[in-house]
Amino acid sequence: MFRIVYKKELLENVQNYRFLLALVLCLIVIPLGFVVSQKDYADRRQVYDDTVRDDAELRKTAQDFLVNGGAAFRPPAALGLLSSGVETVLPNAVETRGFVTQEGAQVQFNNSRRLDNPFTSLFGRLDLAFIVTTVLAVLVMIFAFNAVVGEKERRTLAQVMANPVPRPVVIAAKMAAGGTLLGAAFLAGVLAGILLTTALGIDPFRQGGTWAPFAIGVAASLVFLLAFFGFGLLVSSNSRSSVSAMVGLLSCWVTLAMILPKASVVAAKLVRPIKSQQVVELEKTQVRRQYQKDVEDAVEKLLQSTPGVKDMSMQEYMKAVRAKDPAIEGYAKAQEDIRAQFAARLNADLDRIDAAFDEQRAGQAAAARTIARLSPVSCLVHVLTELAGTGFAEDAAWRETRSRYKQLVDRDIARNMDMTRFKNLSYGGGKIDRKAPAPKLPAQPVPLETRLAAVWVDLVLLAIYGLLFFTGAYVSFLRYDVR
Amino acid sequence: MTWTIARKEIASNLLSYKFFIVLLLIVLLVATSLFIMHRDFKLRMADYQITRPKPGEPIGLVAPNPLAIFAKGLDDAMTRSFEISTIDITVRAGQASGNIIYSFFPAPDFLYLVRVVLSLVALLFGFDQVSQEREQGTLKLLLGSSVSRARVLAGKWIGNFLSLAAPFLLVTALGTAVLLLDPQVRFSSGQLGRLALILALSLLYLGFFLSLGMLVSALTRRAATSIIVLLFVWALFVFIIPNLGTLLARQFVSVPSVRALSEKRQQTWTREVLLGRAGGGERSDGVATISRENDQMEEDYRLKFERLVRLSRDINRVSPAASFLDAASEVAGTGIGEEVRLKGEIVRYKDSVIAQILANWNVVDKNKTYAAFTYKLRPLGEVFAAGALFDTAWLIFFNILSFASAYVAFIRYDVR
Numbered sequence: 001m002f003r004i005v006y007k008k009e010l011l012e013n014v015q016n017y018r019f020l021l022a023l024v025l026c027l028i029v030i031p032l033g034f035v036v037s038q039k040d041y042a043d044r045r046q047v048y049d050d051t052v053r054d055d056a057e058l059r060k061t062a063q064d065f066l067v068n069g070g071a072a073f074r075p076p077a078a079l080g081l082l083s084s085g086v087e088t089v090l091p092n093a094v095e096t097r098g099f100v101t102q103e104g105a106q107v108q109f110n111n112s113r114r115l116d117n118p119f120t121s122l123f124g125r126l127d128l129a130f131i132v133t134t135v136l137a138v139l140v141m142i143f144a145f146n147a148v149v150g151e152k153e154r155r156t157l158a159q160v161m162a163n164p165v166p167r168p169v170v171i172a173a174k175m176a177a178g179g180t181l182l183g184a185a186f187l188a189g190v191l192a193g194i195l196l197t198t199a200l201g202i203d204p205f206r207q208g209g210t211w212a213p214f215a216i217g218v219a220a221s222l223v224f225l226l227a228f229f230g231f232g233l234l235v236s237s238n239s240r241s242s243v244s245a246m247v248g249l250l251s252c253w254v255t256l257a258m259i260l261p262k263a264s265v266v267a268a269k270l271v272r273p274i275k276s277q278q279v280v281e282l283e284k285t286q287v288r289r290q291y292q293k294d295v296e297d298a299v300e301k302l303l304q305s306t307p308g309v310k311d312m313s314m315q316e317y318m319k320a321v322r323a324k325d326p327a328i329e330g331y332a333k334a335q336e337d338i339r340a341q342f343a344a345r346l347n348a349d350l351d352r353i354d355a356a357f358d359e360q361r362a363g364q365a366a367a368a369r370t371i372a373r374l375s376p377v378s379c380l381v382h383v384l385t386e387l388a389g390t391g392f393a394e395d396a397a398w399r400e401t402r403s404r405y406k407q408l409v410d411r412d413i414a415r416n417m418d419m420t421r422f423k424n425l426s427y428g429g430g431k432i433d434r435k436a437p438a439p440k441l442p443a444q445p446v447p448l449e450t451r452l453a454a455v456w457v458d459l460v461l462l463a464i465y466g467l468l469f470f471t472g473a474y475v476s477f478l479r480y481d482v483r
Numbered sequence: 484m485t486w487t488i489a490r491k492e493i494a495s496n497l498l499s500y501k502f503f504i505v506l507l508l509i510v511l512l513v514a515t516s517l518f519i520m521h522r523d524f525k526l527r528m529a530d531y532q533i534t535r536p537k538p539g540e541p542i543g544l545v546a547p548n549p550l551a552i553f554a555k556g557l558d559d560a561m562t563r564s565f566e567i568s569t570i571d572i573t574v575r576a577g578q579a580s581g582n583i584i585y586s587f588f589p590a591p592d593f594l595y596l597v598r599v600v601l602s603l604v605a606l607l608f609g610f611d612q613v614s615q616e617r618e619q620g621t622l623k624l625l626l627g628s629s630v631s632r633a634r635v636l637a638g639k640w641i642g643n644f645l646s647l648a649a650p651f652l653l654v655t656a657l658g659t660a661v662l663l664l665d666p667q668v669r670f671s672s673g674q675l676g677r678l679a680l681i682l683a684l685s686l687l688y689l690g691f692f693l694s695l696g697m698l699v700s701a702l703t704r705r706a707a708t709s710i711i712v713l714l715f716v717w718a719l720f721v722f723i724i725p726n727l728g729t730l731l732a733r734q735f736v737s738v739p740s741v742r743a744l745s746e747k748r749q750q751t752w753t754r755e756v757l758l759g760r761a762g763g764g765e766r767s768d769g770v771a772t773i774s775r776e777n778d779q780m781e782e783d784y785r786l787k788f789e790r791l792v793r794l795s796r797d798i799n800r801v802s803p804a805a806s807f808l809d810a811a812s813e814v815a816g817t818g819i820g821e822e823v824r825l826k827g828e829i830v831r832y833k834d835s836v837i838a839q840i841l842a843n844w845n846v847v848d849k850n851k852t853y854a855a856f857t858y859k860l861r862p863l864g865e866v867f868a869a870g871a872l873f874d875t876a877w878l879i880f881f882n883i884l885s886f887a888s889a890y891v892a893f894i895r896y897d898v899r
Contacts, residue, residue, distance in 0.1 A: 016708065021715050028723060036730055126726045134599075135718050142711050150707060242707065243615075247504045247607060254508060254600055258591050259515050266519055276530050 002169050002176075005160075009177030013143065019181045022139050026189030029135050033126035034193035037081035038202040044076040051093075065413060065438035071095035071110065072405050072441040074398060077389040078207035081193075082217045083129035083381065085390030094402045096409060102417040103291075103343040105409040107402050129384040132221045133257050133377045136186065137228055141249045143178050144232020146242040148477060153242060157482045171477040175233060175470060179226045186225060190218055213387040213448055220387075223462050224380040230469035237476035260375040268368035274360040284353055291346040298338045303422070306331050317422050332420040358399060365392060376465040379458040386455045389446060393454045397446045405441045412439040484630050485638045492642025496608075505604050506650050512596050513651075517658040520552040520592055521668065527562065528667055534564060539852025541567040541836045543829045548816050548860075549668050553593040553681060556817025565829045567836045567853075572829060593655075594811050597685045598804050599721055601651065605689045606713045608643045609696020611706040613893060618706060622898045636697065636893050640886065644693055648686055655682060677863065681811045687878040688807040692717075694885035701892035720802040728798030728805065736791040738784070751776045774837040781830055785823070792819055796870070803881045810874035816860040820869050825858060832856045 013019050051073055059065050073093045080087060091109035098106060148171075151157035160170060197203040204210050232249055239245035303310050309331050312320065320328045369392075372378035385391035416432045496502040527547040536542035543565035551558035565572050591599075616622035625635060659678065662668050670678070696713055703709040751773050796819075799805035812818035836853050843851070861869075 016711075018711055021711055025715060025718060029718065032723060032726060032730070036726055039730070039733070126722065135722055138603075138714055138718065142714055145710075146707055243607075243611060244500050244504075246710065247501045250603065250607065251504050251508050254512060258600070259511060262519055262591065263515065266522065269522070276526065276533070279533060282533060 001165055002173055005165065005170055005173035006177050009174050010181065013177065013181050018143055019185065022143070022182065022185040023188060025135065025139060026185040027192050029126070029131050030128070030186075030189030031193040031196045033128065033131050034081050034197050035200065035202070036126050037084070038197050038200075038204060041076055041078065041080050041204070042202050045078075048073060048075050059438040059440075061434060062413065062432055062436045062438055063434035066100065066432070066434070069096040069098075069100075070405075070409060070439060072401060073443065074401075075443050075445075077394070078204055078210050079213055079217070079388040080390060081127055081204055082214065082388035083384040083390055084125040084127050085129075085385035085388060086392075086395065087390040090390070090394060091398055094398070094405050100409060100413050100417070102339060102414055104347050104414045105406055107406040107409065109398070109402065127384075127388075128217065128221060129381050132186075132224060132384075133380060136182075136225060137253055137257065137377075139185075140182060140225055140228045140232055141246065141253065143182060144229050144236055145246045145249050146236060147174050147178065147233055148236040148480065149239045149245045150236075150242050152240075152480075152482055161482050167478050167480075168474060171233065171237075171474050175226075175230060175473070178229050178233075182225050182229060183222055186222060187218075209445070209448065213389075213451065216452075217384050217387045220380060220383045220459060220462060223466055224376060227376055227462060227466035227469055230466055230473055233473035234469050234476055237473050237480050256375040257377040261372045261378045261381070264368045264372035264374075264378065267371050268364050272360070272364040272367050274364050275357065277357075280353060280357045284350055287346065287349050287353065291342060291349075295339060295342045298342065299335055302331070302334055302338060306334075309422075312422075314422070335420055336418060362396075373458065373461055376462055379461045379465070382458045383455045383462070386451045389451070391454070393446050393451050397444075401441065401444075408439045408441055412436075485634045485641065488625075488630070488635055488638025489642035489645070492639055493646055496643065496646040501607065502646060505607065505647075508604065509601070509650050510654050512591075512600060513593070513654045513658050516591055516593055516596055517552065517662060520555070521662055521665070524549065524552050525665075525667055531562070536564075536855070538855065541853040543567065543572075543832050543856035543858075545825065545856075545858045549670055550674055550677060550681075550815040551592075551817050552662065552668070553678060554812045554815035554817050555592040555594075556812035556815060557819065557822045558817040561817065561822055561825050565833075565856075567833045572833055594681075594685075594808060597688060598808055601647075601685075601689055602692045602721060602804070603714075603717060605647060605692035606696045606710075606717060608647050609693045610700055610709045610713050612639050612643065612697045613700040613896060614703050614709050615700075615706040617704070617896075617898055626898055632893050632896075633890060636886075636890055640693065640697065644690060647689060647693065651685075651689070652682065673863075677814050677816070680814050680863075684807055684811045684814070684875065684878065687875070687882060688803060691803050691878065691881045691885055694882060694889055698885050698889035698892055701889055701896050721804045724802035725799050725805045725808075728801070729795045731798055732791055732795035736787065736794055738787045738791050770837065771841055774834065778830060778834065785827070789823065792823070800874070800877060803878055806874040806877045806881075810871040810878070813866050813869070813871045813874075814863070816866075820866070821861060824861060828858055829856070 055071060055073065059068055059070055071093045072095075074091060077085075077087055093110040094107055095110050096105050097108045146153070148157070151160070161167070194203060194205075198205075204214065231252070235249045235252065236245045239248060306327075308327050309317070317328070369378075369382065372382075382391065386393050413432060418431065524547055531544070531546050534544065535546075536544055545562055547562050548558050613622065616625070626632065663670065695716065696709075699713050699716070700706070700709045703712065796805070796809060799809075809818060813820050839853060840851075867875075
């Protein structure tokens with residue numbers, strides 16, 4: 001019996017052009033989105049490759065590093081076609097700021113970017129997350145809105161129910177048929193997208209390790225579409241007319257896709273307010289200024305308390321330096337100790353500010369994510385974004401990269417510097433081997449396991465939503481008055 | 484008679500469940516959007532107050548535009564800081580928020596709601612106007628009386644348009660009034676006028692989708708078929724064509740990459756500063772040359788970029804959604820034209836700073852100060868002359884075309 005109802009549902013959807021339209025839409029939108037995203041990626045990858053090549057040329061040795069500063073670059077996400085996520089606000093690189101001194105390097109994110117394509121900013125990106133949660137979600141509504149109530153209006157439901165067909169079989173067949181057709185149209189679109197990008201030479205699989213996250217992303221999208229179809233059946237089974245089902249579905253979609261995710265951010269801001277990045281930067285600048293002042297005062301005090309040195313003229317001092325006068329060497333050593341002691345305090349203070357801010361940001365983001373999970377749309381967006389490498393895991397990885405890069409520069413450069421100050425003169429070359437290779441930190445992609453660990457809750461929730469919606473539709477259909 | 488039919492439509496809408504839900508939807512969406520965008524604006528204003536340049540600093544930074552609450556457009560890009568140095572203009576993230584979560588679910592601004600959601604709502608008002616009445620048998624009764632089909636269609640359009648426009652305008656006006664209570668959001672009379680224009684453009688846009696709904700309804704026999712076709716057309720207009728246009732334009736106009744530009748600037752700098760100094764050249768000459776050559780490069784880039792923007796815009800205009808977004812964001816002062824103009828002004832500001840540096844090259848002054856960067860939005864006349872007028876006329880044309888087509892289809896419609 002299931003097969004008969006399933007076949008009837010399939011034929012009905014095919015005959016009234018729904019499937020044809022879904023197929024056409026998927027065959028246009030998904031490949032178009034893939035091509036747009038991949039072209040954008042190809043351009044940005046070119047820029048990244050050129051930048052890394054130039055960096056290798058420009059900063060070969062430690063001497064080059066001292067003159068030009070240093071940077072570690074973030075490659076663009078190869079799977080941005082799944083979701084562009086927060087890639088536009090992620091840093092392009094971490095770089096040293098100003099000259100590296102013995103106090104340690106100042107390492108900052110480079111977020112400077114030019115507006116390459118203003119239309120993308122205006123119209124939004126056509127990535128898979130957007131296509132599935134907006135365009136295909138509307139498509140699902142077309143399939144589902146009158147699946148039950150439409151049959152009631154046409155009076156065919158009463159005829160079906162007059163036969164010895166159990167209601168669970170009818171609703172399950174409707175779900176299976178709708179899911180089959182939607183899945184077929186969606187997968188055809190994805191396949192067409194892969195073929196088109198491959199034909200154009202811009203497919204995402206040229207970068208290693210992209211197949212698995214891509215496949216998981218497509219599977220998660222499919223689960224979302226099925227869950228949303230189940231939701232459509234639930235609304236249809238609770239409506240008395242097709243129009244009210246459509247209006248109800250549209251309202252729910254708007255709430256789930258637009259209101260809830262955005263409101264989650266507002267709620268998180270209210271529950272866990274944090275400072276802005278600019279305020280934190282200002283705090284750090286103030287700490288650095290205070291440090292500078294304290295060091296200068298301490299060095300001046302040292303100078304004043306070092307008899308024999310404090311009254312020297314610049315010429316006498318330099319002469320004594322060249323003659324390796326023990327009094328001067330003692331003075332330089334004491335100054336080095338003061339600087340090391342203050343540098344440790346400065347770095348600890350800066351690290352504390354950064355850590356506190358990072359903790360606050362993470363707490364606020366976690367709160368927003370938890371609230372947003374009330375909507376399956378948010379769950380899917382999280383999954384696709386993390387799989388694409390354009391989400392929170394990437395952000396966390398780059399914050400870690402900033403720390404690692406600073407440690408590397410401090411180890412190879414800053415700690416080997418040895419500058420001594422006498423009045424207005426700073427001198428000394430330190431123990432840096434200027435011909436040694438410049439410190440480099442190659443980009444390390446976030447492993448798939450880490451990304452999956454960040455989204456497993458969302459994946460499970462998507463499946464639970466699917467089950468819940470279908471169960472709701474099933475119960476509602478059991479109680480449905482078919483007259 | 485037209486007005487009688489319009490009143491009947493309004494009354495039947497008021498009594499329907501559809502109207503109640505749509506009203507709730509509009510209230511929820513507009514209120515959520517204005518609330519979120521208002522908070523975003525306040526946050527950006529607070530950041531602006533912190534990051535605004537001190538007097539005398541050669542930094543170009545503009546304050547967030549209050550109309551960005553309604554039409555965000557490129558306001559984020561326009562409010563970045565442009566730091567002027569003798570070598571280059573460094574673009575820094577401007578009034579950026581402190582947490583990436585804010586970028587994860589960007590708030591839908593008013594234009595997004597109108598362009599995506601309310602267009603869909605307008606279709607919901609129009610999709611069943613003819614086919615459903617035929618299915619219910621009421622169309623026969625209506626046309627059985629002496630009323631002409633033109634009047635029936637006009638009455639339906641007016642009634643449904645008013646049912647959609649009245650709550651929409653009311654909720655927006657209320658939301659705006661609440662916004663005005665915040666002393667930080669100061670709209671000048673000019674900005675309120677611009678807001679009124681944006682609302683007028685929104686109504687034109689929604690009117691088109693209502694007519695389109697009625698057209699498809701008059702071309703189909705069943706309301707279900709009509710909604711399927713309409714949703715397809717909606718996706719085509721709102722999502723597909725704007726992206727396709729930009730993609731196509733990129734095939735015809737090649738714009739040098741940002742990296743290529745940056746590389747050229749680096750080459751000029753190396754030649755003028757490193758090699759020029761090594762060869763004993765005057766550094767001030769090098770700075771002047773760098774500034775001149777960078778300007779030339781910027782100009783070449785700008786011309787190509789503007790060609791790309793023009794072509795993309797022309798292709799995108801096949802869709803009324805693109806025309807609407809372009810016109811409304813330009814009127815708000817957050818559109819592409821405004822952003823291009825701001826960049827031009829920044830380059831001019833940089834030239835004035837460089838000229839001042841060169842004029843005082845040999846004067847040692849640690850406390851050098853520079854004139855502050857100021858920027859005023861283009862006057863409306865200029866905005867309309869630059870393309871908004873064409874987009875408005877184009878939207879009116881879309882309205883007339885879709886309504887005339889609906890009329891023709893309705894005349895030929897078999898009401899049995």
